[in-house]
Amino acid sequence: MDRSRLEAFSDGVFAVAITLLALNLAVAGPGHGPLLRQIGEHWPAFVAYLISFFTIGVIWVNHHALMQNVQAVDRTLLFTNLVLLLFVVVIPFATSTMAEYLTAGGQDANVAMALYAAIFEGMGLSFAAIFWWTLGEGRTIRAVPKEAKRAAWLRFSPGMIAYLMAVGVAFVSAEAALAIIGLAALYYVFERTPQA
Amino acid sequence: MDRSRLEAFSDGVFAVAITLLALNLAVAGPGHGPLLRQIGEHWPAFVAYLISFFTIGVIWVNHHALMQNVQAVDRTLLFTNLVLLLFVVVIPFATSTMAEYLTAGGQDANVAMALYAAIFEGMGLSFAAIFWWTLGEGRTIRAVPKEAKRAAWLRFSPGMIAYLMAVGVAFVSAEAALAIIGLAALYYVFERTPQA
Amino acid sequence: MDRSRLEAFSDGVFAVAITLLALNLAVAGPGHGPLLRQIGEHWPAFVAYLISFFTIGVIWVNHHALMQNVQAVDRTLLFTNLVLLLFVVVIPFATSTMAEYLTAGGQDANVAMALYAAIFEGMGLSFAAIFWWTLGEGRTIRAVPKEAKRAAWLRFSPGMIAYLMAVGVAFVSAEAALAIIGLAALYYVFERTPQA
Amino acid sequence: MDRSRLEAFSDGVFAVAITLLALNLAVAGPGHGPLLRQIGEHWPAFVAYLISFFTIGVIWVNHHALMQNVQAVDRTLLFTNLVLLLFVVVIPFATSTMAEYLTAGGQDANVAMALYAAIFEGMGLSFAAIFWWTLGEGRTIRAVPKEAKRAAWLRFSPGMIAYLMAVGVAFVSAEAALAIIGLAALYYVFERTPQA
Numbered sequence: 001m002d003r004s005r006l007e008a009f010s011d012g013v014f015a016v017a018i019t020l021l022a023l024n025l026a027v028a029g030p031g032h033g034p035l036l037r038q039i040g041e042h043w044p045a046f047v048a049y050l051i052s053f054f055t056i057g058v059i060w061v062n063h064h065a066l067m068q069n070v071q072a073v074d075r076t077l078l079f080t081n082l083v084l085l086l087f088v089v090v091i092p093f094a095t096s097t098m099a100e101y102l103t104a105g106g107q108d109a110n111v112a113m114a115l116y117a118a119i120f121e122g123m124g125l126s127f128a129a130i131f132w133w134t135l136g137e138g139r140t141i142r143a144v145p146k147e148a149k150r151a152a153w154l155r156f157s158p159g160m161i162a163y164l165m166a167v168g169v170a171f172v173s174a175e176a177a178l179a180i181i182g183l184a185a186l187y188y189v190f191e192r193t194p195q196a
Numbered sequence: 197m198d199r200s201r202l203e204a205f206s207d208g209v210f211a212v213a214i215t216l217l218a219l220n221l222a223v224a225g226p227g228h229g230p231l232l233r234q235i236g237e238h239w240p241a242f243v244a245y246l247i248s249f250f251t252i253g254v255i256w257v258n259h260h261a262l263m264q265n266v267q268a269v270d271r272t273l274l275f276t277n278l279v280l281l282l283f284v285v286v287i288p289f290a291t292s293t294m295a296e297y298l299t300a301g302g303q304d305a306n307v308a309m310a311l312y313a314a315i316f317e318g319m320g321l322s323f324a325a326i327f328w329w330t331l332g333e334g335r336t337i338r339a340v341p342k343e344a345k346r347a348a349w350l351r352f353s354p355g356m357i358a359y360l361m362a363v364g365v366a367f368v369s370a371e372a373a374l375a376i377i378g379l380a381a382l383y384y385v386f387e388r389t390p391q392a
Numbered sequence: 393m394d395r396s397r398l399e400a401f402s403d404g405v406f407a408v409a410i411t412l413l414a415l416n417l418a419v420a421g422p423g424h425g426p427l428l429r430q431i432g433e434h435w436p437a438f439v440a441y442l443i444s445f446f447t448i449g450v451i452w453v454n455h456h457a458l459m460q461n462v463q464a465v466d467r468t469l470l471f472t473n474l475v476l477l478l479f480v481v482v483i484p485f486a487t488s489t490m491a492e493y494l495t496a497g498g499q500d501a502n503v504a505m506a507l508y509a510a511i512f513e514g515m516g517l518s519f520a521a522i523f524w525w526t527l528g529e530g531r532t533i534r535a536v537p538k539e540a541k542r543a544a545w546l547r548f549s550p551g552m553i554a555y556l557m558a559v560g561v562a563f564v565s566a567e568a569a570l571a572i573i574g575l576a577a578l579y580y581v582f583e584r585t586p587q588a
Numbered sequence: 589m590d591r592s593r594l595e596a597f598s599d600g601v602f603a604v605a606i607t608l609l610a611l612n613l614a615v616a617g618p619g620h621g622p623l624l625r626q627i628g629e630h631w632p633a634f635v636a637y638l639i640s641f642f643t644i645g646v647i648w649v650n651h652h653a654l655m656q657n658v659q660a661v662d663r664t665l666l667f668t669n670l671v672l673l674l675f676v677v678v679i680p681f682a683t684s685t686m687a688e689y690l691t692a693g694g695q696d697a698n699v700a701m702a703l704y705a706a707i708f709e710g711m712g713l714s715f716a717a718i719f720w721w722t723l724g725e726g727r728t729i730r731a732v733p734k735e736a737k738r739a740a741w742l743r744f745s746p747g748m749i750a751y752l753m754a755v756g757v758a759f760v761s762a763e764a765a766l767a768i769i770g771l772a773a774l775y776y777v778f779e780r781t782p783q784a
Contacts, residue, residue: 005203008204012207012211016215075257078257079385082253085253086246089215089217089218090218093218097223104225106226111232
């Protein structure tokens, strides 16, 4: 089984999920107060859109880099990849639920934020599982030297730790958890560790 | 007519359908009781999402494997493939209807579950029709040996029998039918019969 | 400019549009009468889904066949193709509006059906424009012999005449117009005129 | 990192965004007055659909032309491209909000139109940033001669000036701003400056 159709299908899912995020951007419409005030009151929806957009974007970029070195696609990889996509596809739902409850406030804002962070943690863990799979004998086109493996784990860790922390912090302060997740996205957009 | 555009179009439809599944994940929102209780009460939506996601995923994986050995694409294949996609595209609707009625309970939960199982049976039959078509003289790149054909039919049968059973069982117990469909998805994720 | 990205983008639009059709399949939900009666009362939505699905499918198949012989992609082709996609993208809206008004009955059922047929006519005309463009000097990889051109026009004509007729017939009987459009889809699924 | 997956992902996002535009086409449905009058009253939705459709189409065509000459894809390009897609993905939301407020009238029609124009300006600026990036040493397959660079900037400028003007004009007359944006789309569909 060749790699190209796995990439095409994954790209399709990433592209649809990232575009569906914007379906959650909505204002109540005419007759519900000034438009700018409506947008201001729904700020969590817009911030959440930005964070989820770049997080999916980062995962797409890393997915691309990882797959490029894969020698052969077996059923284990196909289904681990499906688990990754399972989390990606849930992100628009988790994003809109989180934004809605953050706007409303109250204790469920904490629960919704913890769920949001947990989905990102699940996505990160699935990605790590795919990376771990590629380390097996003869699974990559070019051998991955030891230092590159360590560098890769060092690149994954901040995200996985940040999302886990955010799950806990969410119960204390939803806004602080959102800031942690936003910083993780920023970190990955700008980090320059050499690729494995 | 070459195979690659048939695959690209099918991959697009699979990717959009699998992502649209998550549009059905929704809670009533703030002011309708605690978030976790809302999610608990909508458990059928989340279980149905998982089952439909992996069933579409399995069909995508098998579609990929089948197409890889196809020599030439004719109009019969194109339109049989369209019938397969017709069922795939209906899955998000069948999933959300089933989940909604299972949550509400009552006799229509049975009807909705039978419809859900029937859509999967239709998808399975279309897939079998495509496989049957590939068995014709000179339609595959490599000849498919007799044992491989038998192995392939053995791989298809459990699903087609399970979905048919689920249609009937649905009228007795919707939950039991859902369990059968879920087990079929699990079976296909883990089965290791060599590919035709 | 090469052909492959034009095809990839068009395939994406076809795939999304054909999948969005199913978003229009919806029942009122629990508490609005028996599920089967609800489905029965919404029969236009299901019939419309089938007809629109196969019509988009046929156009996709023909688009594929036409593009395969294109030598070079210029801006005229790109923008004529965009006009074709403009009509394809509107089909889910035209389908749901038609189904809704056909269910409700009354004079607007005729108007909605005429609009539905007009969108299909627009799609057919854009497709014919693309075909007409490919007939220019040096635009195809293989020269298209005169008989093949005539055969192609013979293949296009039934649809373009059928959709135009349906626009008119819609004002007399919406159901009759729907039958005409359905027959055109059936005709194209089964017709075997050799490809240009 | 090769170019093809960047193109495939971008094409997917363009295709989904352009198709989601049509989700905003909706009439109130049976029982809300004659269908044609409903469509007439919602004319901004249909005009906005046309303008947004062709603007995304033009950007897709130009994106294609630009990428074709790119030598190697680095992280700067990947993330600048993500910023471009961020604006593309928001267009369906900006389009529907603008159409809704233009239909309702009042002062928020001006605000909504300014936001709509600002999204297009953001898209134009991101595109210019990508073009500017390609001008760096050794980033294109064929060297871009000085005149071609000047021609390219001349091609970009009208759009970027038009969208900026539209942001300002929107506060005086929303309809005039819409006309400017529509003219920019028309200009790009028909302009024939040779490609860089």
